[in-house]
Amino acid sequence: MVTVEELYRSYGILAMEQVGQHKDAYQVILDGVKGGTKEKRLAAQFIPKFFKHFPELADSAINAQLDLCEDEDASVRRQAIKELLQFATGENLPPVADILTQLLQTDDSAEFNLVNNALLSIFKMDAKGTLGGLFSQILKGENIVRERAIKFLSTKLNTLPDEVLTKEVEELIRTESKKVLKDVTGEEFVLFMNILSGLKSLQTVSGRQQLVELVAEQADLEQTFNPSDPDCVDRLLQCTRQAVPLFSKNVHSTRFVTYFCEQVLPNLSSLITPVEGLDIQLEVLKLLAELSSFCGDMEKIETNLRKLLDKLLEHMPLPPEEAENGENAGNEEPKLQFSYVECLLYSFHQLGRKLPDFLTAKLNAEKLKDFKIRLQYFAQSLQVYIRQLRLALQGKTGKALKTDENKIRVVALRITNNINVLIKDLFHSPPSYKSTVTLSWKPVQKVEIGQKRATEDTTSGSPAKKSPAGPKRDARQIYNPPSGKYSSNLGNFMRGAFRESRGGRGWGARGNRSRGRLY
Secondary structure (H helix, E strand, O other): OOOHHHHHHHHHHHOOOOHHHOHHHHHHHHHHHHOOHHHHHHHHHHHHHHHHHOHHHHHHHHHHHHHHHOOOOHHHHHHHHHHHHHHOOHHHHHHHHHHHHHHOOOOOHHHHHHHHHHHHHHHHHOHHHHHHHHHHHHHHOOHHHHHHHHHHHHHHHHHOOOOOOOHHHHHHHHHHHHHHOOOOOHHHHHHHHHHHHOOHHHOOHHHHHHHHHHHHHHOOOOOOOOOOOHHHHHHHHHHHHHHHHHOOOOOOOHHHHHHHHHHHHHHHHHOOOOOOOOOHHHHHHHHHHHHHOOOOOOOOHHHHHHHHHHHHHHOOOOOHHHOHHHOOOOOOOOOOOHHHHHHHHHHHHHHHOOOOOHHHHHOOHHHHHHHHHHHHHHHHHHHHHHHHHHHHHOOOOHHHHHOHHHHHHHHHHHHHHHHHHHHHHHHOOOOOOOOOOOOOOOOOOOOOOOOOOHHHHHOOOOHHHHOOOOOOOOOOOOOOOOHHHHOOOHHHHHHHHOOOOOOOOOHHHHOOOOOOOOO
16 A cells, blocks of 8 residues: 555655656556545645646546545545646546536535535636536436536526636537426526526527527427416416516517417416415416516407406406396405406506507497496495505504515505506596506505605596596496495405415426426
């Protein structure tokens, strides 16, 4: 067995001139991997130092260093990983990147940081070679290695300077990523979207359009939607969430909106949630509302508006006194799902701009009359809640507004105000689609509660009283909910009518990857 003294003696020989003539001395150093802890640590330092002088022993040297990187002793492993960078020259760099990528599976935090730093260092030496090693393990490596390699790219790429991430390097990332995306879990897909969307070359209009097409392919928009398959539902949700930030006035969401209207809306009530506790119907309607903001020209706009209208009518009840078949008769109040109505009404309003005569020229008189009665009743009912919400929030600032109850009230006020503005537009004669609102779950500028805003001022009244397009009072008697009832139970009411949905986990939450396209 090689001793420490022999290792130092061999080092002294190799430190002299004509290093390449002392192959036997270098072999002694290679044999140091079979010694004790001290010998191994010295071998880990000496092997890379003289590696370039003995090309005929290159494979033996790399394998010896790799053995040290996997040694049982943590101090040996760390020393070997630290010195591994000296092998990263020329054609040896991709194999070193491959080895370092495999070493990402370590559970030792100090080693993990060493590996990360080493990968970043060789990335700056040769980005293409490093990517070759990383993607080799992502495509063929064990699950834990694949997972950590993807996370490395997701978190570290954006820290690299532009001179490293050249156009050629970004093109290689796009090409290799497309190979990986043929077989990914949901979590992996989200990470790759973070990687790709961060590339400078994909932040142009053309680049965002490429990303949208990539997401659409992953979402299987050419396939029939299966509402009873939670994996199918989850895939659509995850892909759509990734697509939404990419849309703009120049990058349209038409393909997604069409799919939602034609495939998802008709199956809304039969959707199987992929995540326990998620209001899947509301989540889908929220995504549709966000998508509708950037919808371009649509071939079947009239058909899809009808589908939206039908679904909207399901959530906008008739006044109780006039409900058919005795439903909601007497003093029983219809269930008002304000969050659902906000989403549907917003989507209808956005798409209605593309066919402004839909309500007046495309609907028969009876259906239009029914719709306006429902709108009028809903608008009338809104006023009770708006007054109660404003009263409950009046004078509250700072910490008082940050309680869970008041956070719900603030969101509820935004929802009701939004609905009110949209209903007013539809009651114009002819219907108008000019008003703009910010969806209740989207960020807005902070405004002092109680302070008058233009949008709130325009939503404080009932459209039925002001709009000449509304049905006559004697057509149906409008039901007015008793205002006193809600003041003591406002919190419980809001949790029912203004439900907030929580985002789901990724496909990868299941633990094991499935082979095939996404599944």
